[in-house]
Amino acid sequence: MEKYLLAHDLGTSGNKATLFAADGTLVKSATEAYDTEYTNGNWAEQNPEDWWNAVCLSSKKLLDGVDTGEIACVAFSGQMMGCLCVDDKGNPLRNHILYCDQRSEAETDILIDKLGADEIYRITGHRPSASYAVEKLMWVKNNEPDIYAKTAKMLNAKDYMNFRLTGRMVTDHNDASGANAFDLGSLSWSDKIIDAADVEREMFPEAVPSVEIIGTITKAASAATGIPEGVPVAAGAGDGGCATVGAGSVKPGATYCYLGSSSWISTTSTAPIPDAEMKTFTWAHPVPGFYQPCGTMQTAGASYAWLRDQLAGGGAYEDINKIMAEAPAGSNGLMFLPYMLGERSPRWNPDAKGAFIGLGLETKQSDIYRSVLEGVSMNLDIILKVMQAGIKIDDILLIGGGAKGALWRQILADIFGIPVKVPQYLEEATSMGAAIIGGVGCGLFSDFGAAERFVRVTGTTKPIAANSAVYDRIKPIFDKSYTSLESSGVFDDIAGLG
Numbered sequence: 001m002e003k004y005l006l007a008h009d010l011g012t013s014g015n016k017a018t019l020f021a022a023d024g025t026l027v028k029s030a031t032e033a034y035d036t037e038y039t040n041g042n043w044a045e046q047n048p049e050d051w052w053n054a055v056c057l058s059s060k061k062l063l064d065g066v067d068t069g070e071i072a073c074v075a076f077s078g079q080m081m082g083c084l085c086v087d088d089k090g091n092p093l094r095n096h097i098l099y100c101d102q103r104s105e106a107e108t109d110i111l112i113d114k115l116g117a118d119e120i121y122r123i124t125g126h127r128p129s130a131s132y133a134v135e136k137l138m139w140v141k142n143n144e145p146d147i148y149a150k151t152a153k154m155l156n157a158k159d160y161m162n163f164r165l166t167g168r169m170v171t172d173h174n175d176a177s178g179a180n181a182f183d184l185g186s187l188s189w190s191d192k193i194i195d196a197a198d199v200e201r202e203m204f205p206e207a208v209p210s211v212e213i214i215g216t217i218t219k220a221a222s223a224a225t226g227i228p229e230g231v232p233v234a235a236g237a238g239d240g241g242c243a244t245v246g247a248g249s250v251k252p253g254a255t256y257c258y259l260g261s262s263s264w265i266s267t268t269s270t271a272p273i274p275d276a277e278m279k280t281f282t283w284a285h286p287v288p289g290f291y292q293p294c295g296t297m298q299t300a301g302a303s304y305a306w307l308r309d310q311l312a313g314g315g316a317y318e319d320i321n322k323i324m325a326e327a328p329a330g331s332n333g334l335m336f337l338p339y340m341l342g343e344r345s346p347r348w349n350p351d352a353k354g355a356f357i358g359l360g361l362e363t364k365q366s367d368i369y370r371s372v373l374e375g376v377s378m379n380l381d382i383i384l385k386v387m388q389a390g391i392k393i394d395d396i397l398l399i400g401g402g403a404k405g406a407l408w409r410q411i412l413a414d415i416f417g418i419p420v421k422v423p424q425y426l427e428e429a430t431s432m433g434a435a436i437i438g439g440v441g442c443g444l445f446s447d448f449g450a451a452e453r454f455v456r457v458t459g460t461t462k463p464i465a466a467n468s469a470v471y472d473r474i475k476p477i478f479d480k481s482y483t484s485l486e487s488s489g490v491f492d493d494i495a496g497l498g
Contacts, residue, residue: 004071007434010078017058018431024453030061042102045095059225075234075438077242078158081178083136088152097136104130107138114196125184125282132180166215173284174241176207210237210286211441234441237286246433248455250448255393259402263300265383273390279346295345295383303338307372327366329467334358334367336375346382351495377415378478395419399429414467424456
């Protein structure tokens with residue numbers, strides 16, 4: 001039996017190829033970078049040929065010295081919510097428009113005017129936004145009609161790589177649910193939204209389960225990548241979906257928090273978990289039959305990095321943590337609003353600003369330092385509480401670079417009020433998720449229970465009751481601090497000064 005799973009993580013800055021053994025062991029990895037073109041203030045594009053070159057180079061580097069006859073399957077994770085227009089032969093007609101590109105705000109307003117934000121959220125599980133694919137396709141139609149006229153399909157990043165490997169143009173349910181035009185209830189494209197967008201239904205590729213084997217490596221793809229001809233290729237999923245699988249969130253209530261520059265909390269449920277204020281959003285889960293509620297904040301680790309660079313003289317995080325540990329839970333009444341780049345979940349306010357509230361002459365350096373991590377954690381707790389209103393969550397797994405800090409893990413456990421766990425591999429969840437999807441798809445694994453062999457918990461941090469009691473008193477004040485500034489128009493006034 002084949003013993004290797006080849007996972008590709010096609011990210012924003014490069015492609016990472018990773019080889020996993022069937023027992024969940026990481027064998028080796030190789031990365032190739034590519035560039036992003038930023039223009040016009042809020043435009044972001046990439047050349048899809050750069051992706052392909054990175055996939056070919058990283059594959060050959062990874063497979064050097066490996067018995068490639070032992071590869072059971074290939075599966076991709078990829079950056080989500082993009083728009084790549086290709087013709088009927090799969091040739092790109094323009095650069096790919098990335099998820100972070102915000103050029104289609106006018107198109108977003110058109111959709112809202114026609115259907116209303118609440119109806120779009122009900123159908124798709126997402127707020128209407130310029131971040132999503134259907135709004136980007138509307139922009140192409142309105143601003144590049146010649147390209148739109150030649151467009152046969154709109155693909156996501158990993159879908160185009162799958163096409164280059166197999167010759168088949170499809171997407172998966174998870175990635176499709178990031179288009180803002182996918183009906184979560186029926187797991188099919190929403191004619192209601194597509195009609196309102198006034199784009200062609202045929203441009204949306206067939207959406208299949210993430211585990212579906214969509215084809216095999218072609219002769220041409222084998223020559224370019226070094227992957228043997230005939231190896232099965234699974235549909236794969238978006239990077240957020242793959243991270244969810246790779247974090248072991250493959251059954252209802254299994255929840256994780258990613259702590260990087262940005263941060264998100266995601267869980268698994270049998271139905272979408274809607275929120276009346278649309279604080280969170282929901283994807284179709286890579287595990288068939290499940291959903292993936294999620295909430296993403298803008299500046300988690302980025303706030304920590306700002307603290308280090310601007311207030312701590314660029315010192316080591318270990319030294320900052322030692323000072324931080326001198327302050328008690330609650331930072332002696334000092335609160336930090338972590339809205340350093342506006343905010344997505346739970347505020348959805350691009351004009352929100354960061355703030356320290358409660359400064360006094362008695363405030364110590366340690367209070368300031370600790371309040372930053374507490375503010376980020378308080379914000380994440382609002383997201384978590386939305387999910388806990390719809391599903392029982394007993395503990396939470398931490399992944400990402402921020403999970404390395406013992407003090408931050410304790411702060412999160414105290415604020416969340418549930419145990420916090422860490423796995424052996426803190427920064428491999430996305431690649432592991434793609435590998436697990438591929439393993440289930442090709443039959444190497446019987447089901448997603450195989451995630452247990454990949455996600456090996458190495459530590460648990462339990463909440464300290466006395467600290468949790470302090471934070472429970474602060475939480476409503478933290479929320480009130482934000483809402484008071486927002487409702488009074490302070491954030492709008494500050495934005496007008498720029």
